[in-house]
Each structure stands twice: as structure tokens, then as C-alpha cells.
Amino acid sequence: MASTTGESSRILHEIETLKSAKFDLERRISALESQLHNLNQPHNNGVSNASSTSPSTFPHGLSPDMIYRYSRHLLLPSFGVQGQLRLSKSSVLVVGAGGLGSPALLYLAASGVGRLGIVDHDVVELNNMHRQIIHTEAYIGRSKVESAAATCRSINSTVQIVEHKEALRTSNALEIFSKYDIIVDATDNAPSRYMISDCCVVLGKPLVSGAALGLEGQLTVYNYNGGPCYRCLFPTPPPTTACQRCADSGVLGVVPGIIGCLQALEAIKIASAVGDPLSGRMLLFDALAARIRIVKIRGRSVQCEVCGENSEFKAAQFQEFDYEKFTQSPLSTSPLKLKLLEPNSRISAREYRDRLHSNESHVLVDVRPEHHFKIVSLPNSLNIPLASLDGRLEEVVSALKEEEHKHKQKSKSSSNGDVELYVVCRRGNDSQRAVKYLQENGYPSAKDIIGGLEGWAQEVDPTFPSY
Amino acid sequence: MKAMKEQEDGFGSADRYGEDKVEQLVQIKTLFFARARDLTGTNDVLLEIPLGSTTKDCLDKIVGKFPRLEEILGCVVLALNEDYTTESTVVKDGDELAIIPPISGG
Numbered sequence: 001m002a003s004t005t006g007e008s009s010r011i012l013h014e015i016e017t018l019k020s021a022k023f024d025l026e027r028r029i030s031a032l033e034s035q036l037h038n039l040n041q042p043h044n045n046g047v048s049n050a051s052s053t054s055p056s057t058f059p060h061g062l063s064p065d066m067i068y069r070y071s072r073h074l075l076l077p078s079f080g081v082q083g084q085l086r087l088s089k090s091s092v093l094v095v096g097a098g099g100l101g102s103p104a105l106l107y108l109a110a111s112g113v114g115r116l117g118i119v120d121h122d123v124v125e126l127n128n129m130h131r132q133i134i135h136t137e138a139y140i141g142r143s144k145v146e147s148a149a150a151t152c153r154s155i156n157s158t159v160q161i162v163e164h165k166e167a168l169r170t171s172n173a174l175e176i177f178s179k180y181d182i183i184v185d186a187t188d189n190a191p192s193r194y195m196i197s198d199c200c201v202v203l204g205k206p207l208v209s210g211a212a213l214g215l216e217g218q219l220t221v222y223n224y225n226g227g228p229c230y231r232c233l234f235p236t237p238p239p240t241t242a243c244q245r246c247a248d249s250g251v252l253g254v255v256p257g258i259i260g261c262l263q264a265l266e267a268i269k270i271a272s273a274v275g276d277p278l279s280g281r282m283l284l285f286d287a288l289a290a291r292i293r294i295v296k297i298r299g300r301s302v303q304c305e306v307c308g309e310n311s312e313f314k315a316a317q318f319q320e321f322d323y324e325k326f327t328q329s330p331l332s333t334s335p336l337k338l339k340l341l342e343p344n345s346r347i348s349a350r351e352y353r354d355r356l357h358s359n360e361s362h363v364l365v366d367v368r369p370e371h372h373f374k375i376v377s378l379p380n381s382l383n384i385p386l387a388s389l390d391g392r393l394e395e396v397v398s399a400l401k402e403e404e405h406k407h408k409q410k411s412k413s414s415s416n417g418d419v420e421l422y423v424v425c426r427r428g429n430d431s432q433r434a435v436k437y438l439q440e441n442g443y444p445s446a447k448d449i450i451g452g453l454e455g456w457a458q459e460v461d462p463t464f465p466s467y
Numbered sequence: 468m469k470a471m472k473e474q475e476d477g478f479g480s481a482d483r484y485g486e487d488k489v490e491q492l493v494q495i496k497t498l499f500f501a502r503a504r505d506l507t508g509t510n511d512v513l514l515e516i517p518l519g520s521t522t523k524d525c526l527d528k529i530v531g532k533f534p535r536l537e538e539i540l541g542c543v544v545l546a547l548n549e550d551y552t553t554e555s556t557v558v559k560d561g562d563e564l565a566i567i568p569p570i571s572g573g
Contacts, residue, residue: 100573188573213572216501234569238542242502246572256573282544284500284567289510295546295565 019138026138030150033157061085066158070112083272084112090271091115093180095168095196097148098122099246099256100186100210100263102134107264108184109152113271115160116152117180120144121167127467131253167332168192170319173199182267185209186260188245190237191323191331197222197230201307202318206270206277210263212256214249217285219262220278220297223307224270227279232301232308237327255287340432345439347447349455352422361407362420363399367434372426376465378456386430389437396421396438421446428452491518493560495525502568503543506535516558522547523554525564536566543568 058067060081067074070084092113094101097120108116122144124135132144139147145165152161164176168187173195177183183205185196193209200207206224211217223229246256262283269275284293306313324330347355355362366373366381373383382399384392403419421443425431431448438446449455457464492515499507514528522545530537544567545552558564 096573098573186573188571190569190571193569193571211570211573213501213570216570218501218567218570233544234542236541238502238569238571239538242539242542242568244502244572249572251572282567286500293549293565295544295549295567296551297544297546298551 023138023142026150027146030153033153034161037158037160062088066112069156069158073111079272079274083274086272087268088112088114090182091117091180092182092184092267092271093117093119093177094184094186095119095192096186096188097132097134097144098128098186098188099131099212099251099253100260101148101184102132103257103260104184104186104210104264104267105134105148105152106155107261108267109156109159109161111264111268112156113159113268115162115180117162117164117176118145118148118152119164119166119168119176120148121165131251131256133253133257168195169331170195170199170321170323174203174315174318177203177205180205182270183207184263184267186263189331190329191327193230194237194327195321195323195331198306198313198318198321201229201231202313202315206279208263208266208270210256210259212259212285213244213246213251215252215255215287217255217259217283217287219259219266219283219285220281221266221270222279224277224279226300228298228300229304229307231306232299232304233297235301235305240328252287255285258285258287336429337427338429338432340436341448345435345447346432346450347422348450349459352449352456353460355420360420361403361418362422363396363403364422364424365396365399365434367423367425367430372467375467376453378424378453381424386425386434389434393441396443418445422449423447424449424456425452427454492516493518493520493558493562495558496561496563497525497529498563498565500565500567501570502539503536503566506539507533518560520558521554522552522556522558522564525558526554526566529566539568540566 062081062084066084066088073079073084074081076083090113092108092115094105094108094117097105097118101118101120105116105118123141124132124139124144124147126140128135129137134151135144135147136151143165145163149161149163152159166172168176177199183196183200185193185207187193187196197207197209200223204223207222207230209222209230210219221227266278269277280297280299281294282297284295286292300307302309305311330336364378364381366377366383367386367389368383369385369387370383377383382395384395400419400421407419421438423431423434423438423446425434428448428451431452435446435448451458453464454466457466495514495516496511497514498511499509504510512529512532514525516524516528526540530540545554546565546567547556547558548563549565
């Protein structure tokens with residue numbers, strides 16, 4: 001047994017060493033490619049010139065390599081040489097290298113956009129991989145921007161890839177956006193969406209906006225050809241309860257994939273000036289019903305506070321605007337940490353473990369939705385989702401009685417050994433709401449487990465699955 | 468009596484041409500998207516509403532049936548037959564009214 005453990009740790013160590021070496025090599029290759037590209041650029045009008053004996057460019061400006069690489073684009077009568085040339089002279093910024101940004105970036109790089117910027121401050125995680133298809137396992141724990149940039153370069157080394165490894169804020173958005181022709185919103189939260197739209201209005205940039213959650217997706221082009229901006233459509237932000245995140249509600253991986261591909265398509269259409277962009281219209285994708293609807297939406301609102309006739313919203317106002325306050329939700333994707341309870345109404349995961357070990361008589365109620373409970377749960381926990389706690393209080397009562405009965409039999413004493421009542425959820429927010437409710441309904445000593453099952457995994461059992 | 472009750476409720480497609488002279492009703496199919504689906508627990512609902520009603524009247528009726536929708540109605544796109552609409556637009560029999568809250572995820 002000991003030798004097997006030794007052997008596997010040796011192998012693990014070697015894998016880590018090799019992965020690290022591979023990562024360094026990939027970064028070096030990426031950097032050199034980008035250096036080479038920049039060297040070629042000024043002398044060749046943005047056209048890469050690898051190795052050729054034939055003339056480096058033809059009168060239209062496409063090199064032989066470009067003609068071959070993009071031949072299927074050039075063969076399209078409605079796209080052709082002109083479309084490809086316009087595309088190669090355009091610059092697109094993708095904000096967010098996640099579920100939407102991954103396919104958008106892959107297609108934008110492959111199709112030959114001249115300059116492609118990527119903004120993100122996050123790192124790649126294992127639970128991203130089912131939908132964020134630009135990242136590979138080797139990049140888990142590393143910057144999403146670096147990872148996405150490396151993949152883009154490996155697909156098309158002639159595209160100039162620009163890495164913005166920072167969170168988008170009002171302090172840097174104007175400067176970053178001003179360097180690009182088209183902005184692609186591939187973010188995952190409401191404040192970012194308002195901030196990106198406002199910044200596009202201030203700078204007069206078209207915005208290709210996509211969103212996906214669960215089994216639905218939405219797509220539209222804002223601030224383009226007299227069309228509306230995000231605020232014309234949604235002048236008042238949604239209530240915080242309506243702002244759902246993939247991390248809470250789930251998302252079928254291919255759904256943002258489809259919307260991200262459509263975002264790339266719309267950005268390419270705008271960049272190459274072909275077709276009718278999805279401005280003044282919104283595409284709604286319903287994965288379960290296999291249905292795509294396109295609805296007409298309102299035009300630009302003259303009363304819009306940002307793009308309207310009398311709007312005073314300029315760069316200075318943008319930089320002062322508090323988007324987190326406006327939407328009542330954080331710009332960063334870090335999950336909410338509520339503090340609803342007094343410290344003496346809460347116990348840590350470690351304390352709960354100690355009480356388990358000491359065979360303390362208790363009932364543990366898990367208030368997560370049933371489909372969460374099915375993923376993983378603590379032994380002997382009773383699942384009563386928060387939403388139905390009100391109507392299922394009886395179950396708590398009978399569980400407490402049963403536990404009390406067991407306790408009395410075991411201890412054979414007549415002492416009324418109080419049965420403790422604990423509540424757990426995924427991260428420790430809903431459990432506080434539940435405890436508050438229980439305390440107000442006859443269980444003043446109810447307590448919740450701080451940090452929920454995530455806390456349990458971190459403090460007590462690292463093998464307990466996270467999701 | 469039956470006809471009156473139907474008028475009050477106005478959902479479903481019960482016999483609406485009773486013996487009594489009742490207000491003429493139109494049928495509107497309401498489609499829910501994103502958060503509106505979660506809050507109502509359904510993708511669509513058929514509602515009957517007096518001739519000459521507006522989309523606002525439809526919304527009021529829907530909120531009556533699904534009170535939880537109220538919280539999101541300040542931030543939705545409305546479409547009537549896949550076209551832009553305002554709250555004062557008069558609905559016709561067979562119209563489709565879509566309630567589309569924005570999705571933020573990605």
C-alpha cells in the first residue's frame with residue numbers, strides 16, 4: 001500500500017513538472033508568434049508574410065497565404081475579397097472569456113479579424129470546462145485571458161491578439177474600448193451589461209450583446225445604425241432576485257456556445273459590412289423547444305438617460321457612475337455572502353463535525369432544492385427546500401421528536417436531552433434565511449452551518465464534491 | 468352566472484357564448500421567457516379578455532393570476548406577434564403577447 005502511494009505521488013509529481021514545462025513552452029511560443037506578427041505588421045499593411053516566392057501581396061492587399069487560408073470566405077459572392085479585407089482591418093473586443101466568449105473568440109480568430117482583444121480577470125476552473133471550450137485542462141488555475149489568447153494564436157497566428165488581464169471597471173473601460181471598432185458583451189452579470197452598453201454609447205461603438213442561462217439564450221446588437229442601447233430597453237435594472245447566474249441556476253454547455261457563435265457572426269457582419277445586423281431585433285433561443293424567435297424591439301428612446309436626445313451622459317459621468325449600486329449587484333462573480341444571523345446562531349463546519357463525533361442528538365435540515373440534494377448531501381440530512389419550508393414544518397417537528405425518542409432510549413435517562421436543530425445549504429445564505437424563519441416560528445435555538453456544504457468541503461472533508 | 472364567473476377568471480377556453488348577452492371576448496396567447504417562466508412555472512398561457520383591451524389590460528390580468536410576475540414587469544421587453552408593442556396597443560383575437568425579461572448569464 002505504501003509503495004503504491006509512493007509510486008502514484010511520484011507520477012503525479014512528474015505530470016505536474018511536465019505540465020508546467022509545457023505551459024512555459026506554450027507561453028514562449030505564443031509570445032514569439034505575437035512578436036513575429038508585430039514585426040511583420042508595419043511593413044506589410046497588416047498582412048502577414050510568411051515565406052513565399054510569389055509577390056507578397058496582390059493589388060487588393062491579400063497575401064497568397066491569406067488567399068489560401070480564407071479561400072472559402074473569398075468564394076462567397078456576398079462576402080468575397082472585400083468582406084475579408086474589411087474584416088482583416090477591423091478590431092473586435094470580447095469582454096468575458098467564458099461560455100459566450102469562448103466560441104465567439106474561436107470564430108473571430110479563425111475568420112481573420114485583424115486585431116482581437118480579450119478582457120477577463122478570472123482563472124480557468126474545472127467546472128468551466130463543459131461550456132468554456134476555448135480552455136484546455138492544462139490551463140486550470142491559470143488566467144482565462146492567457147488561455148484564450150494561446151488558443152486563438154494556435155488557430156490563427158496572423159491575428160493580433162491583445163490580452164487585457166483585468167476586471168472591466170469604469171476606470172479602465174473607456175481606454176480599453178476606444179482601441180476597438182466593435183465590442184462583444186460576453187459577460188455574465190447585470191452591472192457589467194449596463195456598464196458595457198453605456199461605455200459603447202459614450203464612445204459610439206456597436207455592441208454585440210449575448211446572454212445565456214439554463215436552456216435559453218438572447219442576442220441583439222445595440223447602439224448601431226440608430227438602434228436602441230441596453231438602457232433604452234431596460235431603463236430600470238431588474239430586481240436582484242431576477243438576476244440569476246450560471247453558477248446558481250445552471251446552464252447547458254452548448255446553449256452559450258450557440259449564442260457565442262451568433263455573436264461572432266454578428267460581429268463579422270458588422271466588421272465586413274455584409275448583411276443585416278440584428279439591430280432593433282432580439283433573437284430568443286429556446287433549447288428545449290428547439291425554437292428560435294426573432295422579435296422586433298423598440299428603437300432608440302429619445303428619453304433614454306444615456307443615448308437620448310437630451311442626455312448629458314458623457315465620459316465623465318460614465319466614470320463616476322456606480323453600476324453596482326444601480327443594479328444592487330456586484331460586478332465580480334464572487335457569490336453573495338449574507339449576514340442575517342447573530343454569531344451565536346451559527347456554527348462552523350468544523351464545529352458541526354465535532355458535534356457529529358460526540359454523537360450529539362440533532363436534526364440536520366438541508367434547505368437546497370431537491371435537484372441539488374440529489375447531486376450530493378451530508379449523511380442523515382433531511383431535505384426540505386427553503387421554498388417549501390413554510391408548508392413542511394411538520395416534517396421538522398416529527399424529525400425532532402423521533403430524534404428525541406432515540407436519544408431517550410439510548411441514554412435511558414429521563415433528562416430532556418435537547419435535540420439541536422441545524423440547517424445547511426450550498427454556501428450558507430439560504431440556511432440563514434431558513435434559520436431566521438425557524439427562529440420566528442418556534443425554534444429559537446436553530447443554527448446554520450457557516451459556508452454550507454462548500455464550508456464542509458473546505459474545512460472538514462476535501463473529498464466532498466463541490467459543484 | 469357561469470358566464471360572469473368566466474369573465475372574472477378569464478383563463479382557459481371554456482364556452483364563452485352563453486345564452487346571456489356577455490361582452491365579446493378575445494383570446495390572447497401569452498408567452499413567457501427566462502425568469503417569467505420560472506415565476507409562472509409555464510411557457511405560455513391562454514387568456515380571454517374583453518374586446519378592445521390593451522396589452523396593459525392583458526398584463527394586469529396575468530399578474531392577477533401570477534402575482535410573482537409583478538416584481539419583474541418593470542424590466543421586460545414586450546412583443547406582440549413578434550413585433551414591438553406598447554402598453555396602450557389594443558390586442559386582437561389570436562394575438563401572441565411575449566414577456567421577455569433580460570438574461571444576464573453567460
